Amino acid sequence: MTITQIAPAETESRVNARLAERTLPTLEVAGAMHERFAEILTPEALAFLTQLHELFAGPRYDRLADRLRRGYEIGNGRDPRFRDDTARIREDDTWRVAGPGPGLEHRRVEITGPTDPRMTINALNSGADVWLADQEDATSPTWRNVIGGQLALRDAIRGRLTHTSPDGKRYEVTAERTPTIVMRPRGWHLEEHHLRFTDAYGRTMAASGSLVDFGLYFFHNATELIARGRGPYFYLPKLESSEEARLWDQVFTFAEQYVGIPHGTIRATVLIETLPAAFEMEEILYELRHHCAGLNAGRWDYIFSAIKTYRGRGARFVLPDRNEVTMTVGFMRAYTELLVKTCHKRGAYAIGGMSAFIPSRRDPEANARALERVAADKKREAGDGFDGTWVAHPDLIPVARAEFDAVLGDRQHQVDRRRDDVAVTPRQLLDLWIGRAITDAGVYGNVSVAIRYIEAWLRGVGAVAIDGLMEDAATAEISRSQIWQWIRQEQVTEEGTPITREHVSSLIDRVLAEAPRTDGDRFDEAAEVFRDVALSETFRAFLTPKAYAEHLVELA
Incomplete structure (x- = not known):
């Protein structure tokens, strides 16, 4: 093979020509400016989003390319495994994560939901310890929902959110103590087409949904949340590798420097809801250790990820009816027990999965049976060592709290329970065969x-x-x-x-x-x-x- 060398002078001229092509990056609002949108899409906030994209849009695409490569490898028979190149991280017993920030120490019951004004008020009145303010899976990303959710959160944090429904009913926050807000931005793979980023070389692209959701919430609310002693905190969805966690850590570090707050003020809880991420839980904690509060067992997305990852690998990876894939089947049990062990080894909270049952007053008997299943699910989580759990409806909060109260008592958590009895192998994580029918x-x-x-x-x-x-x-x-x-x-x-x-x-x-x-x-x-x-x-x-x-x- 012949290698053609470029003379230093020629190299310099090419670099100078490339630099000459550069212009200042811009972020353009392509969506309509509805009522009050100008309060969120301020010139200062857009300047912050522009810098986020200038620094992190490229690395984001690199991480998404890594996902494609990994998916191709698994589809062709190369199973996920605990990485050899990061074994030193897993073997070093000395490091710990930052842990909960102020107002996040007590996470026994968390409620999730979208950020429209009415649902925001319902969540804040729910009696939960934490509200996952969801800009991702529970929010349809219409332009009105994306910016309207930011407005609702901004108003709620300042104690001035009210809502009047079309029938004239007025909603307001009446709870004496509201849940700590942990906002979930969209995943790395999602885009925001109503904002268009043009980079230094004139290439225009849709903005990153992740950076938009995080950036607007952080810019408008970080100092207010700090003053109130309850934030800023985030849930990070859909991560597939520790490199994706490192990218979030870099975003957090830059954001803290930008507004002038101490490094490590931000706290993040990572949803372990993809099969590849289950093999890198310690590495994910390590990359985010200065900003990390814990991990969450995102059960529904994890099931989806297992199907997606092994969709073409034969009948032994086929799951039965959706309602048969419970948390007690082998691969789900292995994943959640490994999550608790990993978290507690590193001083992180382990947060359990969602109970999605919606109580109904029309069928009391069916309601009672469903509540029994919810109680059994939360009893299992508390017994396994989880420090808190998720519910989808306020009526489930007392059920979940009772099961965790029975195990935790007066303690805020059970991080000291190391679960050294757990030893999970790659084969257990990948054993998707349940042996039940499709109907x-x-x-x-x-x-x-x-x-x-x-x-x-x-x-x-x-x-x-x-x-x-x-x-x-x-x-x-x-x-x-x-x-x-x-x-x-x-x-x-x-x-x-x-x-x-x-x-x-x-x-x-x-x-x-x-x-x-x-x-x-x-x-x-x-x-x-x-x-x-x-x-x-x-x-x-x-x-x-x-x-x-x-x-x-x-x-x-």
Whole structure:
């Protein structure tokens, strides 16, 4: 091979020419400026977002490219494993994470929900210890929701949020003690098309949803939260590697320097909700150690990630009906026990998974049975060593709190419980075989739930009560990815029905025929989105990006 050398003078001229091409990066608001949007999209806030993108847009794309490479390797037979190149981190017993910040020490029960004004008020009145203010899976990313959520949070933090519903009912925060807010920005893979970033070389691209959500919330609220002794705190979704955690740590460090607050003021809790991340939990904690409060077992996205990661690797990786994949099956039990052990080894809180049951007064007997299941789930988590847990509805808070009170007593946490009895192997994490059936009802349920959720999402509603459960983007992902996998793996239901494209298409038609059609519904579009993400030859990594770009973007 011949190597052509470039003379130093020529190299310098090329560098100078490249530098001459550079201009100042800009961030343009492409969406409409609705009422009060100017309070959030201030010139100062946009300047901060511009610098975030100038520094971190490139590394973000690098991390997303790493995801594609890793997914290709796993699809071709190279299983995830505990990394050899980071063994020194796991073997060093001396380092610890920063731990909880002020107002985050007590996390026994956390409630999750979107950030529209009414849901914000409901969460703050709920009696939970923490509110996960969700700009991601529970929020449909319409432009009004994205900026409206920032307005609601800004007002709530300052104690001035009220809301009047269309029927004239007024809502306000009445709780004497409100939950500590932990905001969840969108994942690294999501974009914000209503803001357009042009880099120093004139290349224009959609802004990063992660950087927009984080940047606007942090810029407007960090000093106020510090003054109130309760923040700024974040939940980090969809991470797949410690390198992605390192990128967030770099964002936090820059943001702290930008507004002049001490390094380590920000605290983050990472959702371990992807299969690759389960193999790098210690490394993720290490990269974020100066800003890290703990890890959360994001159960629904974790199930989705397991299906997505092993969708093409054969029948032994096929999961049964969605409701059969409980937290007591082998691979889920292995993942959660490893999470508790990892957290407590490093002084981090371990937060349990979501109970998505929505209480109903119409069927007291069914309600009682469901509450018993919720109690059993929280009893298991507390007994396993978790320091807190998630619920989707205020009525579940007393049930969850009672189970954690019984184990924790007067303690704020049980981080001192090391769980040295736990020894989890890669094989246990990857043993997806459950040995239970796929049923006709399970297939139809996935089609029905996914289409009904997507229809609501297209109307701007990101958290939806369907058949007694709170559904969000994560549970819709499980439903559509199972359909895709069952078709590709030529599965047959317990009743003998082959799961084919034709059969699923007939179920889509059935769902549309049974849907409560009204003026302004978006069921036809929802069915179109579902067909794309469940029946196409190519598997889409996430259902929302294309649906967002084609159906939710409204540029001024």
